[in-house]
Amino acid sequence: MSDDKKPSNWQQAITGEWHGYPSLFEADGTHVGYNKVSRASEFKDGRTTYWMETDFDAFGPLMTRFDLNTRFNFGVIDSDQDRIYTGPDFIGSGRPFGMMVDSNYYSPGWNVGLRTMNHVVPDLGIQVYSSQLFEGDTMVGVFNGIYCVSQDYATNPDTQKQVEDFLLQEKKLGRKAYNLPVKNEGKFTGEFEVYNDQQELIGHNKVTIHHKPINLVHSEQTIEIEGVINRKWTAMRTRTNNSHQFHGPDMFGNGFSYGRYLYSTRHSYAESFKLWSREAVVDSNYTQVCTWQFLESQKEKYMTHGTLTWEEGDEVLGAQYVE
Structure with missing residues (x-):
């Protein structure tokens, strides 16, 4: 691949390893567990590779469906017009709008179509993530949660402690209900x-x-x-x-x-x-x-x-x- 190719603006914005504890919900909104995630989209030698490590802790049929016990590792055709996911784990594409990407793609291993939105909010230091999960037009579940980013997680004990504290807080808040002020x-x-x-x-x-x-x-x-x-x-x-x-x-x-x-x-x-x-x-x-x-x-x-x-x-x- 050509060394002259540059990463997209979105690719540059998400540099680093992202850490989250998204909650897993059944289609009726029942909270059934969590998915501890580390992931990164990495640009090297003109190619973009997205990897994701997951650790599911849930119950019911969705646990069996999503816990593949493998590292996701798939190619991305990177641009600020379309980010095209070339498999094997995800097939489809996403559209960047500044610091937010709206994606529609398919997971062969999970047998679901996903509408995923990743919104980086620099002022808050977070990425707001969600995936609505479909078979055709039928909702079968939802992932959502907040992520934080690190640049030196593998080597810095202080960063590891900050991330673990963040994940514990996310696990506590993940199943909180959406409510606006009631009084x-x-x-x-x-x-x-x-x-x-x-x-x-x-x-x-x-x-x-x-x-x-x-x-x-x-x-x-x-x-x-x-x-x-x-x-x-x-x-x-x-x-x-x-x-x-x-x-x-x-x-x-x-x-x-x-x-x-x-x-x-x-x-x-x-x-x-x-x-x-x-x-x-x-x-x-x-x-x-x-x-x-x-x-x-x-x-x-x-x-x-x-x-x-x-x-x-x-x-x-x-x-x-x-x-």
Whole structure:
């Protein structure tokens, strides 16, 4: 291979060994275990190789399905337009959008198709990972979790201790439920990068979500977006266990949560415009790392991603009394 070939921007952004403890969920959202993972995408002599070592600790049929007891080691055709996975472990491709890659590929050993999203968040020092697992269009399970990165794990005891502490924390938090504040109103704010359908960064959106609980399972939210996209929607949200619904008047749809992650689709009323989203709560302060994909006429219009921070307001569901 030519030594003149350079790694893509994404390949450079993920240099190092990544460590995580993703949770494994059945299709109905039941948490059934964990998968301790070390992985890296390495560029050498003009070629890119992705390796992954896994250690499953789960129960039920998904444990038998996914615990192959082997090191994954597969080729990648690397570029900032498409990253093509050439097997033998994974066949398919991923599309980079800055610090986030949206991949669709197939695992012969697991017999599942995967939609995997890896979002590096430098400000938080993490990578937010998820894989939705399919047979055809049927969901059979979900992996998700947070990763940290190291450059000297094999040789530095301090780094090894930091990583092990991180993994213990991830194991504790991995099955926490996706919940937004249930008693206090407030707002989420953040800035999202905006990419067009050619994966070009075309600007930024300022995102504000005004959140007001109505009762313990209902809330009213108004989403305001300013920048490349200028929109405003209000909808009532409801939650039953890990099933979420959006009841208008401006957006209608539903979602399903797996641990700390919510995957949802919302349709803008009376127009051919919808929002697909993955939102992950990554700390105890309700910080959300989000990917929002906007579709118009059933075609991708924008891919956006960013971090929302929570600013707490008044308690609106305080103690009730009968005098």
